Amino acid sequence: MRFDKLNEEVFLAIDSIVKIERSEIENLKNRSKSNKRKRIRFCAHKSIENNLHEMFIVHTNDTYVRPHKHLNKDESLHIIEGLVDIIIFKDDGDIINVIQMGDYLSGKKFYLRMSDSYYHSMIIRSEFLVFHEVTTGPFRKSDTVFPAWSPDEEDYNATRKFRTKLADSAISFISKDKEGD
Numbered sequence: 001m002r003f004d005k006l007n008e009e010v011f012l013a014i015d016s017i018v019k020i021e022r023s024e025i026e027n028l029k030n031r032s033k034s035n036k037r038k039r040i041r042f043c044a045h046k047s048i049e050n051n052l053h054e055m056f057i058v059h060t061n062d063t064y065v066r067p068h069k070h071l072n073k074d075e076s077l078h079i080i081e082g083l084v085d086i087i088i089f090k091d092d093g094d095i096i097n098v099i100q101m102g103d104y105l106s107g108k109k110f111y112l113r114m115s116d117s118y119y120h121s122m123i124i125r126s127e128f129l130v131f132h133e134v135t136t137g138p139f140r141k142s143d144t145v146f147p148a149w150s151p152d153e154e155d156y157n158a159t160r161k162f163r164t165k166l167a168d169s170a171i172s173f174i175s176k177d178k179e180g181d
Contacts, residue, residue: 003042008035011042018044020056025080029128032058037153039063048139056080059122059129064159067093067121067150071143075135076113079103082129085170086112089119093149098170098177119147123167 001024003011020042032040038060045053059065067089077086079101088097096118102108114120122129151158 001042006043009037009040011040012048013042013044013046016046020044025056025058025130028056028058029130032060032128037063045137048137050137053133053135053137053139055133057129057131057133059124061124061127061129063122063124063129064153064163065122066146066153066159067119068144068146069117069119070135071117071145073117073136073143074113074115075133076111077101078132078134079106079108079110080130080132082124082126082131083108084125084129084131085123085167085174087121087123087166087170088114089121089147091119091147093119093147095169095173098173100174117145121150121166123163123170 001018001020002014004014006012024042028040028042032038039058041055041057043053043055045055067087081103083100083102083106086099086101087095088099090096099112100108101110101112104110146152151162153159
């Protein structure tokens with residue numbers, strides 16, 4: 001896998017035919033542990049200006065994924081390795097869905113597509129989460145919106161408390177959802 005380094009977290013493909021093997025995913029996992037935000041992505045597209053963005057993303061279980069939504073973008077996730085709860089919120093922060101996901105062999109949902117703009121976040125339930133994400137480009141920071149009810153990732157104490165509360169809320173939501181079945 002050949003790439004250009006955009007920054008410590010983002011690598012862009014160089015080749016027009018992109019191939020990835022297990023050892024390269026393991027390399028990404030190792031690199032993710034040393035990043036400040038505990039995440040890394042390999043973009044199979046060559047430029048943030050491309051209309052289609054395909055990324056192989058690794059998060060450690062220490063990664064804080066601040067709730068966010070993408071304006072006017074479709075997004076899909078395919079879990080390659082690990083376990084995660086995807087949390088979907090109303091605009092006011094109330095949880096409307098928790099989707100427990102894992103790789104294909106886990107027996108859990110392994111694919112998710114969101115065609116509407118929902119606030120969403122992740123609680124990673126394994127040491128690593130490796131997933132393939134596809135979305136529409138080009139990438140513009142202004143297309144991602146963060147709600148006021150979630151802490152900025154620079155506030156470590158607030159994010160730690162928020163992640164704990166969110167993980168507990170997800171478990172509670174799942175329990176209530178199962179009681180309703």
